[in-house]
Amino acid sequence: xxxxxxxxxxxxxxxxxxxxxxxxxxxxxxxxxxxxxxxxxxxxxxxxxxxxxxxxxxxxxxxxxxxxxxxxxxxxxxxxxxxxxxxxxxxxxxxxxxxxxxxxxxxxxxxxxxxxxxxxxxxxxxxxxxxxxxxxxxxxxxxxxxxxxxxxxxxxxxxxxxxxxxxxxxxxxxxxxxxxxxxxxxxxxxxxxxxxxxxxxxxxxxxxxxxxxxxxxxxxxxxxxxxxxxxxxxxxxxxxxxxxxxxxxxxxxxxxxxxxxxx
Amino acid sequence: xxxxxxxxxxxxxxxxxxxxxxxxxxxxxxxxxxxxxxxxxxxxxxxxxxxxxxxxxxxxxxxxxxxxxxxxxxxxxxxxxxxxxxxxxxxxxxxxxxxxxxxxxxxxxxxxxxxxxxxxxxxxxxxxxxxxxxxxxxxxxxxxxxxxxxxxxxxxxxxxxxxxxxxxxxxxxxxxxxxxxxxxxxxxxxxxxxxxxxxxxxxxxxxxxxxxxxxxxxxxxxxxxxxxxxxxxxxxxxxxxxxxxxxxxxxx
Numbered sequence: 001x002x003x004x005x006x007x008x009x010x011x012x013x014x015x016x017x018x019x020x021x022x023x024x025x026x027x028x029x030x031x032x033x034x035x036x037x038x039x040x041x042x043x044x045x046x047x048x049x050x051x052x053x054x055x056x057x058x059x060x061x062x063x064x065x066x067x068x069x070x071x072x073x074x075x076x077x078x079x080x081x082x083x084x085x086x087x088x089x090x091x092x093x094x095x096x097x098x099x100x101x102x103x104x105x106x107x108x109x110x111x112x113x114x115x116x117x118x119x120x121x122x123x124x125x126x127x128x129x130x131x132x133x134x135x136x137x138x139x140x141x142x143x144x145x146x147x148x149x150x151x152x153x154x155x156x157x158x159x160x161x162x163x164x165x166x167x168x169x170x171x172x173x174x175x176x177x178x179x180x181x182x183x184x185x186x187x188x189x190x191x192x193x194x195x196x197x198x199x200x201x202x203x204x205x206x207x208x209x210x211x212x213x214x215x216x217x218x219x220x221x222x223x224x225x226x227x228x229x230x231x232x233x234x235x236x237x238x239x240x241x242x243x244x245x246x247x248x249x250x251x252x253x254x255x256x257x258x259x260x261x262x263x
Numbered sequence: 264x265x266x267x268x269x270x271x272x273x274x275x276x277x278x279x280x281x282x283x284x285x286x287x288x289x290x291x292x293x294x295x296x297x298x299x300x301x302x303x304x305x306x307x308x309x310x311x312x313x314x315x316x317x318x319x320x321x322x323x324x325x326x327x328x329x330x331x332x333x334x335x336x337x338x339x340x341x342x343x344x345x346x347x348x349x350x351x352x353x354x355x356x357x358x359x360x361x362x363x364x365x366x367x368x369x370x371x372x373x374x375x376x377x378x379x380x381x382x383x384x385x386x387x388x389x390x391x392x393x394x395x396x397x398x399x400x401x402x403x404x405x406x407x408x409x410x411x412x413x414x415x416x417x418x419x420x421x422x423x424x425x426x427x428x429x430x431x432x433x434x435x436x437x438x439x440x441x442x443x444x445x446x447x448x449x450x451x452x453x454x455x456x457x458x459x460x461x462x463x464x465x466x467x468x469x470x471x472x473x474x475x476x477x478x479x480x481x482x483x484x485x486x487x488x489x490x491x492x493x494x495x496x497x498x499x500x501x502x503x504x505x506x507x508x509x510x511x512x513x514x515x
Contacts, residue, residue, distance in 0.1 A: 032353055147370065154363050158349045164316050164342045165366050165417070166334075212354040212397040 003237070008124050012243075015126045016229040018134040019190045022183040023199040024222025025145055028214065029176060031204035033156035036197055038075060038177065041090035043184040043196035045071035045097025050118045050193070051104030060118060061130055064188060065137075068181035071097055076174045121192035121244025123233060130189060137182045144179055152176055153214060190229060191244040199225065202251040209262045228254055267294050269421055269451055270315055275324030277310055284310045285321070288476045292421070292468075297447045299462040299482075300455045301489060302472035308455040309345055311472060312423045315453070316342055329420070338367075341419035343410050345426050345455070351399030357409050358394040361385060364413040384416035385409075387442055403430040411439075415446065422446065424454040440465055459489065 003009045030039050049067025053060030071093055078089040105112050117125055126134075145152065151172045154162040163169045180200070187196045207220035232247030239246075270292035277285040285307045292298060300308050313319040314326055317333030328336025341364075355363075361384055365377040385391045388408040393401065401409065407430050414422060428436050443452060443465065453470075456462045463469070469485040471478035471492055478488035 032350070034350060150363070150366060150373075151369075153355070154366065157353055157355060157360070157363065158347055160318065161342070161344060161347065161413075163318055164337060164340070164344075165364055166338055166368065167366065208352070208354060212356065214354055217354055
């Protein structure tokens, strides 16, 4: 409790809640629609946006937003319009995004401070401004899902049938990819671009073992996210380990335990 | 109910990849038709249904469904696909799977009437008791019944069924045809099937398809065409020896 007197700890706790909302809601779709690696592609490609931030001298989180939205749309177009296989589209975007990021950082004058915190996350260094950005993105995510929940559920279940009942399947798929892109931005500070898919999949994968009601799944995934990130934060603080990696290891351990017990 | 035309296909050609799956097909379905679509594997039966649904737009030809474009007309259509590709672990109950089909457009809410319709549809296919089960926990036959409920819950004016009896047991097949007899007064039915013998007892129209339309009319006149199309006598098909049919077909 005495830890709470430090501002950076309080910020880290607020950040835990904000990232858990994104991973609870969007992570659920990622898991049930089985688009983990598309999400991985978008998250890795967002490094391009981080690099652009360094190059332009602005907060990389801010430039990451349009960049990951763009990569989400690109992955959708490569996959749906150019008739390229999904895994190929992911492979292209994943590496092109990272390469752009590296080139941008190369071109930036001087040394790139904090680069590691974008790659591997550092939830202990979230300033107030970024908390606000995360909050706004969360609100966008929640309200969009609130509006399009029926459509998202249907296209996650069966895209062809969704078209048959009059849902604009492709547009909604693109919208869902954009929401994933926004979630990626929310999650970058916690675990870094490399490990974002952990937060987008593990909480929902754990919760899916307990319920098959999608509403409950949102809630349970969010709660799992909060508990695991806070626990990871605490463990990393006590043992002086990297916070992002510790959070992912806590999530992995919980997933393994739940899977063993439930089987 | 007046017998107005609800589906009209004129000169429809669908090309997938390099080859024509449907070629110059003219077809008309009326409001009180119960039609069977018959044809060998790969003859374009599923494609024909997808054209009516607007899931496939033909390269050549004109499609009118309820007097308008197929993509608009499909709000009056209930559809049972041949295969549904979905994750068996998908977190949804039987009830919600059927409810999903009551979708009427952007920003529409689920009403009490939607729920009543779901209960009615599940009752019709005998799946009320399993309404709260997770969809993937059902057997193939039970799942097929749920997907039939999903098609009829839309209270459609046209029901498209793609090999609906493929995975249900004989007892269920009887009640399935009883259900169709009951529904046909309320909606037109177009059904893709291989059970030529059983189907002929129920339908008023037969559509024989093998890339081109071979026959389109009353069941009585269809026998010769079917023999020609499958290249073997009708009684072989009618008595359900599908491998014979396939065998002959390959040797063509």
